[in-house]
Amino acid sequence: MATIREVALAAGVSIATVSRVFNKNTPVNPDTAERVLQVAGRLDYWPNSAAQGLATRCTRTFGVMLPDLFGEFYSDVIRGIDQQARVHQYQILLSSSHSNSEDVLSASRAMLGRIDGLILMAPDESSHEIVERVRRRVPVVLLSPRTRVDDCHSVGIDNFCGAKEAVAHLVSLGHRQVAFITGPEGNVDAEERLRGFRQALTEAGRDTDEALVIPGDFHESAGFDACSTILEHSPRPTAVFAANDSMAIGLLAALQRRGCRVPEDIAVVGFDNVAIAGYLNPSLTTVNVDACGLGRQAVDLMLNAMEAKPGSDPVRQVIPAVLKVRRSCGAPSGADGESGAGSVLSMSPDFPRQEPKAANRGLTS
Amino acid sequence: MATIREVALAAGVSIATVSRVFNKNTPVNPDTAERVLQVAGRLDYWPNSAAQGLATRCTRTFGVMLPDLFGEFYSDVIRGIDQQARVHQYQILLSSSHSNSEDVLSASRAMLGRIDGLILMAPDESSHEIVERVRRRVPVVLLSPRTRVDDCHSVGIDNFCGAKEAVAHLVSLGHRQVAFITGPEGNVDAEERLRGFRQALTEAGRDTDEALVIPGDFHESAGFDACSTILEHSPRPTAVFAANDSMAIGLLAALQRRGCRVPEDIAVVGFDNVAIAGYLNPSLTTVNVDACGLGRQAVDLMLNAMEAKPGSDPVRQVIPAVLKVRRSCGAPSGADGESGAGSVLSMSPDFPRQEPKAANRGLTS
DNA sequence: TTGTATGCGTTATCAT
DNA sequence: ATGATAACGCATACAA
Numbered sequence: 001m002a003t004i005r006e007v008a009l010a011a012g013v014s015i016a017t018v019s020r021v022f023n024k025n026t027p028v029n030p031d032t033a034e035r036v037l038q039v040a041g042r043l044d045y046w047p048n049s050a051a052q053g054l055a056t057r058c059t060r061t062f063g064v065m066l067p068d069l070f071g072e073f074y075s076d077v078i079r080g081i082d083q084q085a086r087v088h089q090y091q092i093l094l095s096s097s098h099s100n101s102e103d104v105l106s107a108s109r110a111m112l113g114r115i116d117g118l119i120l121m122a123p124d125e126s127s128h129e130i131v132e133r134v135r136r137r138v139p140v141v142l143l144s145p146r147t148r149v150d151d152c153h154s155v156g157i158d159n160f161c162g163a164k165e166a167v168a169h170l171v172s173l174g175h176r177q178v179a180f181i182t183g184p185e186g187n188v189d190a191e192e193r194l195r196g197f198r199q200a201l202t203e204a205g206r207d208t209d210e211a212l213v214i215p216g217d218f219h220e221s222a223g224f225d226a227c228s229t230i231l232e233h234s235p236r237p238t239a240v241f242a243a244n245d246s247m248a249i250g251l252l253a254a255l256q257r258r259g260c261r262v263p264e265d266i267a268v269v270g271f272d273n274v275a276i277a278g279y280l281n282p283s284l285t286t287v288n289v290d291a292c293g294l295g296r297q298a299v300d301l302m303l304n305a306m307e308a309k310p311g312s313d314p315v316r317q318v319i320p321a322v323l324k325v326r327r328s329c330g331a332p333s334g335a336d337g338e339s340g341a342g343s344v345l346s347m348s349p350d351f352p353r354q355e356p357k358a359a360n361r362g363l364t365s
Numbered sequence: 366m367a368t369i370r371e372v373a374l375a376a377g378v379s380i381a382t383v384s385r386v387f388n389k390n391t392p393v394n395p396d397t398a399e400r401v402l403q404v405a406g407r408l409d410y411w412p413n414s415a416a417q418g419l420a421t422r423c424t425r426t427f428g429v430m431l432p433d434l435f436g437e438f439y440s441d442v443i444r445g446i447d448q449q450a451r452v453h454q455y456q457i458l459l460s461s462s463h464s465n466s467e468d469v470l471s472a473s474r475a476m477l478g479r480i481d482g483l484i485l486m487a488p489d490e491s492s493h494e495i496v497e498r499v500r501r502r503v504p505v506v507l508l509s510p511r512t513r514v515d516d517c518h519s520v521g522i523d524n525f526c527g528a529k530e531a532v533a534h535l536v537s538l539g540h541r542q543v544a545f546i547t548g549p550e551g552n553v554d555a556e557e558r559l560r561g562f563r564q565a566l567t568e569a570g571r572d573t574d575e576a577l578v579i580p581g582d583f584h585e586s587a588g589f590d591a592c593s594t595i596l597e598h599s600p601r602p603t604a605v606f607a608a609n610d611s612m613a614i615g616l617l618a619a620l621q622r623r624g625c626r627v628p629e630d631i632a633v634v635g636f637d638n639v640a641i642a643g644y645l646n647p648s649l650t651t652v653n654v655d656a657c658g659l660g661r662q663a664v665d666l667m668l669n670a671m672e673a674k675p676g677s678d679p680v681r682q683v684i685p686a687v688l689k690v691r692r693s694c695g696a697p698s699g700a701d702g703e704s705g706a707g708s709v710l711s712m713s714p715d716f717p718r719q720e721p722k723a724a725n726r727g728l729t730s
Numbered sequence: 731t732t733g734t735a736t737g738c739g740t741t742a743t744c745a746t
Numbered sequence: 747a748t749g750a751t752a753a754c755g756c757a758t759a760c761a762a
Contacts, residue, residue: 001502003755014733019757026758029731044498050418050478051755054738059415060475061458069447071640075440082434082461091475092459093426096447110425110456113415113739114479133409137366220644246640253644275436275611279585279618281646368739379749384741391742394747416739419754478755734761739754746749 002043011039022047053114060089062302063115063138065107066096067123071218071246072274073291077143080295081119088303090116101127108134117302119143124186139305141298144188145316153305155297155317159189159271162287162321163196164203166269167241169323171204173330175239175267179212181226181251183243190218193243193271212237216247223250230266231258238266239329245270245277245286252280252328263330273324282327289321367408376404387412418479425454427667428480428503430472431461432488432552436583436611437639438656442508445660446484453668455481466492473499482667484508489551504670506663509553510681518670520662520682524554524636527652527686528561529568531634532606534688536569538695540604540632544577546591546616548608555583558608558636577602581612588615595631596623603631604694610635610642610651617645617693628695638689650694652686659684 008015013032020026021036039045053059062085066074074096082092093115095107104120104127111118118134121143131152134140142154170178180197183190198208214229216222223242230237230251242248248270255262262268262282270277270286277284297317304315373380378397385391386401404410418424427450431439439461447457458480460472469485469492476483483499486508496517499505507519535543545562548555563573579594581587588607595602595616607613613635620627627633627647635642635651642649662682669680 004757005755015756016734016758017732020732023757027731032731044501046474046477046502048419048478048755049475050415050424051738052757053415053479054413054419054740055755055757057738061479064459069440069444072437072440075434075437075443078440078443078459079434079461082459086460086462091472094429094443094447094457094459095451096444097451107456109411110414112411113413114418114426136409137411220640224644249641249644253646253648256646275585276614276641279589279614281618281621283618370739380740381742381750382748385748388741392747397747413739416754417741419756420739420741422754732762734759736757736759738756741753743752744750746747 002040002045004045004047007036007040007043007045010043011036050114059114059116061091061093061115062299063093063108063111063118063120064095065098065104065118065120066094066143067098067121069096071244073244073272073289076291077295077298080292080297081299082295083292084296084299088299090299098123100124101130105130105133112137117141117306119298119302122146139302141302141305143294143298146188151314153301153314153316155294155301155319157189157289157294158318158321159192160196160199162271162289162323163193163241164200165196165321165323166271166285166287167197167200168203169325170239170241170267170269170329171200171206173239173267175237176206177209177212177235177237177239179214179226179230179233179237179240180208181214181216181223181240181242181247184217185215187218190243197241216243218244218246220246220250220253223247223252224254225250227251227254227258231260239269240266241269241271243271245272245274245284248284248286248328249280252282252284262328267329269329271321277324278326280328285326285329286324287321288324290319294319367405367410369410369412372401372405372408372410375408376401424479424481426456426458426480427664428458428460428473428476428483428485430463430469430483430485431459431508432463432486434461436609438609438637438654441656442660442663445657445662446664447660448657449661449664453664455664463488465489466495470495470498477502482506482671484663484667487511504667506667506670508659508663511553516679518666518679518681520659520666520684522554522654522659523683523686524557525561525564527636527654527688528558528606529565530561530688531636531650531652532562532565533568534690535604535606535632535634535694536565536571538604538632540602541571542574542577542598542600542602542604544579544591544595544598544602544605545573546579546581546588546605546607546612549582550580552583555608562606581608583609583611585611585615585618588612588617589619590615592616592619592623596625604634605631606634606636608636610637610639610649613649613651613693614645617647617649627693632694634694636686642689643691645693647692650691651689653689654686655684 004015004018008018018036020028021033085092093111098104117139119141125146140152142152144156145154182194201208214226248268260266270284273286273288277286369380369383373383383401385393386398450457458476463469482504484506490511505517507517509521510519547559566573579591613633625631635649638651638653642651
């Protein structure tokens with residue numbers, strides 16, 4: 001296909017002029033410009049953006065590296081990143097399924113020269129040194145950073161507080177035996193949620209019964225499988241907090257098949273506030289996480305970082321995670337409590353997600 | 366950071382040698398190789414892949430363009446693409462939210478020179494000519510192609526048959542009044558599902574009551590909102606087929622709040638077989654779509670296309686969509702039918718997804 | 731306003 | 747086995 005050289009030749013000008021016509025940063029004679037555009041159109045000339053990138057050292061592309069792509073959460077994060085990137089005319093070079101830091105390293109290398117910045121969710125703490133090596137070449141924004149790691153820009157969810165709030169709410173409803181279904185081992189978000197769970201119990205003057213901390217992996221089946229453990233434990237827990245909604249949903253299904261009523265016999269709370277949470281029966285009490293906003297914030301942070309002077313301090317942003325009370329935890333008291341199946345009147349969709357708003361309440365520390 | 370030149374200088378060799386050491390395609394003296402690697406390591410040299418791409422005209426990257434990123438479907442498609450691409454050491458340059466062909470055009474241009482192939486889900490039929498322009502520069506694989514479009518490689522879901530099968534099943538259960546909740550206007554998959562719906566009714570000797578074709582948009586709320594229309598129609602439909610699971614779930618919620626029992630009072634069938642479908646109450650009868658497999662197939666097709674000679678015929682692949690009968694449509698007869706809430710015994714997880722298998726049954730035409 | 735020439739960081743084709 | 751050197755396609759400083 002036509003290159004800038006062929007266009008120049010056909011238009012009877014130099015390649016510099018053609019370049020100028022397209023980049024409109026230098027004045028160029030309207031007539032010649034017209035002619036160049038004409039020729040370019042006829043030849044269907046498309047500039048080679050790889051070459052542009054090499055020459056300008058600017059690719060208008062962000063690298064995005066995630067450990068996984070399962071579930072709505074990551075999907076929403078990507079959507080947020082893509083949305084905001086799009087606004088600023090950036091593209092996304094995606095790479096996921098990084099189980100270890102080796103993967104992160106090789107993927108980063110493959111991205112070198114093709115991105116202006118990297119938005120990275122590191123798989124484990126060992127990624128630390130690799131992050132350092134990457135940072136020397138390209139700006140990095142960390143997603144769900146580990147606390148100890150680095151002085152790097154980052155955006156995270158306030159998992160700890162969200163979880164604490166959720167469990168505190170259960171406690172306030174009178175629950176003494178609360179079980180927890182964990183996320184995959186090594187997952188930062190999941191670990192913080194567990195920490196929040198413990199903290200809430202501690203603050204309630206109870207200590208955690210370790211037998212009630214049931215290992216999970218964020219998938220529905222883990223929640224489903226956790227059911228037996230929960231019901232067979234003695235004394236039987238009256239509430240369960242799942243580290244994410246998928247597992248909460250799996251658990252709900254299992255409980256219902258056992259003839260266990262939710263929330264009457266056992267209360268269930270999830271985390272994430274996935275799209276369908278409000279449409280379940282019973283509707284799922286959960287902690288709202290604006291995954292899409294997380295992605296958008298990451299991009300904004302990146303853009304700021306890129307135009308900041310190298311020495312400036314790292315910005316650490318935390319997106320609030322707030323409890324969204326619905327029916328699965330048992331209505332606290334008044335509110336619009338009951339309703340549910342049976343009432344013909346309660347047709348209010350119980351809007352399952354509180355949109356964008358929350359995103360910008362991110363706290364900077 | 367260090368470039369190949371600096372490594373060459375520090376190692377006392379030419380840049381050509383350094384290049385050879387890294388690409389191991391030309392024999393090089395073990396000693397000098399050793400020395401080069403040493404120096405490269407010390408300088409932490411990473412080859413610039415943009416420059417490599419320019420020189421080799423090979424980027425090991427696939428462009429992926431989707432109209433949207435909402436919901437599990439697209440997310441799974443991306444996951445499939447990423448998975449398979451990863452296997453072959455390719456990366457993904459992602460771009461979504463293309464509502465019209467203008468967007469597709471500009472995004473394609475921005476990708477030129479940075480991808481070896483483009484996996485494209487076109488937003489509308491007007492993209493036809495643009496696809497042609499793109500194809501002249503880079504191999505293209507179409508996702509969910511419109512039938513009329515081009516002689517281009519493509520992978521699609523067999524929406525028509527899947528939908529027909531679903532509705533035929535409802536008809537076989539005795540349902541005469543069946544409603545349909547459509548997908549977003551212009552969406553190929555959604556339109557094919559509608560076509561399958563109509564066809565099934567036609568084959569059953571009934572014609573479609575257009576008032577029962579209710580506009581939707583693939584979101585939960587559309588299903589929720591469709592409830593009124595459905596219940597108020599007379600004669601009242603005894604079954605509803607939603608163009609995707611999200612809407613089916615929204616509908617289930619609305620029906621339950623109205624005190625309408627599913628499947629006793631009204632049967633519901635969805636499309637997609639999302640992860641939670643089997644965990645709902647009642648579990649959702651739906652049409653299984655291997656979105657992840659779709660993505661993988663697209664990559665495989667692309668790889669084949671790239672090593673095929675330019676003149677060869679386009680490959681059109683269709684991934685089967687098969688009905689997955691669960692409880693929401695009413696058990697046909699025997700089977701493990703009833704159970705549901707109440708039975709303590711039925712703890713079989715009702716595996717919600719039939720994994721990979723189906724993907725490779727893709728039919729080539 | 732326009733053209734010339736150099737550089738971006740590689741790979742690859744020649745020589746040697 | 748290794749070293750010059752010409753691409754790759756474009757942007758841009760400098761000259762004119």
